[in-house]
Amino acid sequence: MRGPRSGAYEFILVALLVLFWGSVGLNRVGIGVIFPEIVPAFHLAYWQTSFLVAGTSVTWAISSWAGGWLSDRYGRRRVLLPAALWVCLMTAAMGGAVGFLSMFIVRDLLGIGDGIGWSVGESTISEESAPQRRGFNQALFTAGYTLIGAGLGALIITRISAHLGWRWAFPIIGAATVPVVIGLAVVMRDRPVGAGRRQSDWRAGFRALRNPSLVYLTIMGCAILTWLQVTINFDQLFLTQVRGFSKLDAGSIAAVWGFAGAGGQVVLPLASDRWGRRPVTFVASLGCAAALVAYLTGGFDKTGMQLLLGLTGFCGFGILPIVLATCVSESVAEDVRGAVLGVTNFFAVIIGTTLMPLVGGVIADLFGLTGSMWILVASQLVVAAFILAITETAPRVVGRDAPARGVG
16 A cells, blocks of 8 residues: 655645646647748648647657556656656757658657656656545646646747747747756656556556446547647637738637636536536537637637637636546556556547548648638537546545445
């Protein structure tokens, strides 16, 4: 039985992991922010922009699964720290890309560290958090990606690009992440790896998919990551080329998406602790879909677009940690948690952030950018449909309903 860590250790570790995951958000979301600049500079077709997103996702998917399994066997720290340093180096290298091929290669290499960060980071927080704070801490970790990457990132990268050029943005981000990695190296400690974890089979995560709820969660994960990555890929282009907003105004609209999303990633997981994962996710996904329909068809001004995109960010980002992290963590044993988080993320990333942006690129080339944006509405409707099929995992709700389920 593992002993508890101090509250101070938990707080500092979670804070550092949130900052690290925020830097991952910057390098992931940042590519979408600079598309209005590099599309003409690199003479890119829309399908090529999709490949710049999808390439990272392939290596992310593989490393998320492999990193989670390796951390189950050998410890979280010794797997996470090299990956975090790799993220710093490859983020900086993005600024040196001279065309589509070089940017594609760098983004592929970057995905190795990013993917490990997801499965190992979430597993670490799940183990090092007090039970009453586990869901909240996992939501904070995910919110780091949204607040720093999608919120502040849209402002930071557009401003750096406006003053220094887009090539300086990523070396600055990579250098700023180094102190966070040093902090993790100083603070983070591995727990002793038990015999069960040392003998963990790499196929354990796949065997867990015999649980129907995990299959449904994986499908929903595919849909949520589709919503996330297609938005990153095409929203700035939609705002500038279809709606005619300036690059700075488009960045300001996108920033609201990130800031509101970070709020949703705190509020909605807390609400799901109280009322259940299923009802909160169902209502939020339908709300997100409705706001997206208005966003695409309403012809609103900058303020109206900020409000609508903010609502989609609040709902869409808010359900992400519930579905991809908390429900999965609550459905499996600790000795396979890293592997299962990695496997479910593997399929979600392969479909959601690899295949679907490519589909979106083809649709954009054939039917226009607005056509590709309707994928966002469909993805949220998929979440609303499948969330009702899973078994409720919220401890407070499961405990409350247990006597009722036992009757009859």
